Amino acid sequence: MNVPRDVRGRVAALREEIERHNHQYYALDAPLVSDAEYDALFRELQELEEKFPELVVPESPTQRIGTQPQAEFGDVRHRLPMLSLGNAFDNEDVVAFDRRVREALDVEQVEYAAEPKFDGLAISLTYADGVFVRGATRGDGYTGEDVTANLRTIRAIPMRIAARKAPALLEVRGEVLMLKRDFEAMNAAQRAKAEREFVNPRNAAAGSLRQLDTRITASRRLTFYAYGVGAAEGIPGFTRHSEVLDYLAANWFRVAAERDVVTGVDGLLSYYGRIGTQRIALPYDIDGVVYKVNELVAQERLGFVARAPRFALAHKFPAEEATSEVVSIEVQVGRTGALTPVARLTPVFVGGVTVTNATLHNLDQVRAKDVRIGDTVIVRRAGDVIPEVVRVLAEKRPTDAREFHMPEQCPVCGSAVERIESEAVFRCTGGLFCAAQRKQAIRHYASRRAMDIEGVGEKLVDQLVESQIVHTPADLYHLDVPTLAALERMAEKSAANVVAAIEQSKHRTLARLIYALGMHHVGEEVAKILAQYFGSIDGLLNADWDALIADKERVQKENTRRRSRDEALLEPVLPGVGPEIMQSVANFLRQSHNREVIRALLDSGVTPESPPARPLRRGKVDGRTFVLTGALSKLSREEATARIVAEGGRVTGSVSKKTDYVVVGADPGSKYQKARELGVTVLEEQDLLNLLGQ
DNA sequence: GATCCTCGAGTTCT
C-alpha cells in the first residue's frame, strides 16, 4: 500500500514535535504544552503508525518502550576507548596537574572546562546519519554491553540529532543517572508496594538500566547528561571543549548547568569550592568535579598516559562523613584467636550504604581514639569501602558513657585471654577448644585459596561444628550425603555436591595443604616456600626444627659480619622464613593434636600433589616484580598472576622502589598514585599481555 | 640499629 505524501510529512512533523517537547520537558524542565496536548500528539502519531506500519522506524518516539524482553546484552566494542580519568584527592594534586599541563604546553596559563562529576553510569550513544542506533555501557573501557533498547526508553536521550545537517557519525558520551527527587519518589512507591528499596540513586540507575525487560526500565525515571564526544565524522570544526558541550546542548542533549570555563589553578580550586557548597542542593549525586583542558588542539598535544588522558583530571570530594552512636562494643574472635573490638553503631547512611558495624582494630586504637560506649562518633568509609570511626564528638559524650575493657575470658569459649607483651593484639588461649577458632580453622581449610572446597562456607561450617558433626578439617572427609541432607537448608542435591567437592579437594598441591593447616605466620607465600623445601608432609613433620632455627640464626649472624667486610654471603636455607616463623611452625607441629589431624587427613586419602617442576627456560619477565591494581578485563587477577609467575616474574601487593611494573586496570586504587609518585613504570593490561607474549 | 619491603590477618556490605 502506498503511503500518501501528506501522511509522511505529518508523521515526520509529529516526531519532531514530540521530540522537541521531550527535550523541553526532560532536558530543560520547561514544558511548552500541557500533558494533554502532548498525549494528543503522541496518540495521533501512534494511530498513523498503526495505519501505515511501514512508516515505523526504531527511532520513532512511539518505539521507546520495547515489548520483548531480551535474552541477554550483547557486547559492543567502543570505536574509541572510554578511558578513566586520573584522580586528585587534594589541592596539591590539582596544583601538580596544572603544572604538568603548563610545562607540557609551555604556556603561562591554561583555560579549563570544569563540570560536576556525575555519580552514575558512563554510557556511549552512537548516532549514524543523525539517528540513534546504538548505546553501550562503558564496560572495561574497550568493550561494553549493548543497552540500546533500555536507553531508548530514556526521554532525555534524543532519538535524532536535531541539527539540520546531521553528522555522518557521532558518538555522544555521558552518564545515565537518576535524579535525587525521582529516586526518592521511586523509593516511596516501592515502600508503598512493600517492595525492595534501592540504597542510592546510582544503584537505582544501574539496576534499572540493566533490565532485560525494557518495560521495567521505562517505568523508572532515568535521565542522561552528556559530557563529551567520542568518534565523530561530519561535525562542525570545534576548537574548544566548551563549544562541543554547547553543540550537544543545542542538539537537545542535557548538559550540566553548572559547567563553566575557568582559568589557571586558582580558577580550578575556586570552582571546586563553589560546587562543593552547592553539592547537597544539586538535583543529582556527584562525587567530585572534572577539569579538562579546554583547547582541543592542546588536548591532542597532551595525549595519554596509561589509561588516562593527560589533559583531564577528576577532583574527588573527600569521603562523605556522618555521625552515629556507639551502641555497644563487641569482641570478635578471629582464626588465630585474636580478639577484635567492633563498634555496633546505630544504622547510618554514609557513602551510599547503611553502616552498622565498624572495626576498632585493637585496644590501642580504642584508647587512641578514646571511643566509649554511648559516644557520638564520626563515621566514614575508608577508601570508600571499609567503615571506619574517624573520631569521637567529645562534647556529645553522655555522662553515662562507658569505657571499653578487653574481656579477661574469651567471649566464645571462656578460656583465658592474654596479650603477648609488645604485641597489640589480645588472644584467646583456647586454641581449637574455642568454637570460634575451630569454625574458622575449618572455614580457612576449605577456603578458595586453601583447599578450595565449594559449598563449604560460613553457614555450613557453623552448623557442622555446632551439631558436633565436625571437629577438625579431617572430619570433613567422613561426611556423607544422608548426614548433610539432614541439616537445615540442605537438600539431597546440594549435599551430593558438597560431598563431591570435598572428594575433589583430596588432590591439591602441597603448598595449599600447608597453607590450609592455618599455622601462625604461614600464609600462601610462606607455605609455598615450605612446600618447595620439604617436598612432602612427612618432610615437614620429620624436620629438625631446632637445628633449622639454630642454622638460620648462625647464617644471619655470619652474613651480617661478612657484609661489613664485603665478602661473599652464605646461601640461607628457607629465604623469607626467619626464626620467628620457624618457631611458630615448630610449635604447631609439636602439638600432638595437630599431628593427629594431619595424620587423619592423610589417612582419609588427602594426597598432596607437587606441581610439575617449572622448566628451566628463560621467562619473558624473569626476576621482575609486578603489582596489580584495579580491575583487569581480559584476565582475572589470579590468571594474570599465574601468567607472570609462569614467565619468571613475581607479583606482590604493595608498590615500592623495587617494583618494576604496576599494572593498572579500571578504577585503580592508591597503588596507581604510589606508582606515579615513585616513578614506577605503569602498564595497561594490553601492555602486560604484550610483555608476556600473548 | 634503622629502614625498607613483604607478608599475614582482619574487615564491610551487597
Add this chain to the structure above:
DNA sequence: CTCGAGGATC
C-alpha cells in the same frame, strides 16, 4: 584496604 610485624638489607 590498612595495619602490624617479621625478614632482609645496609
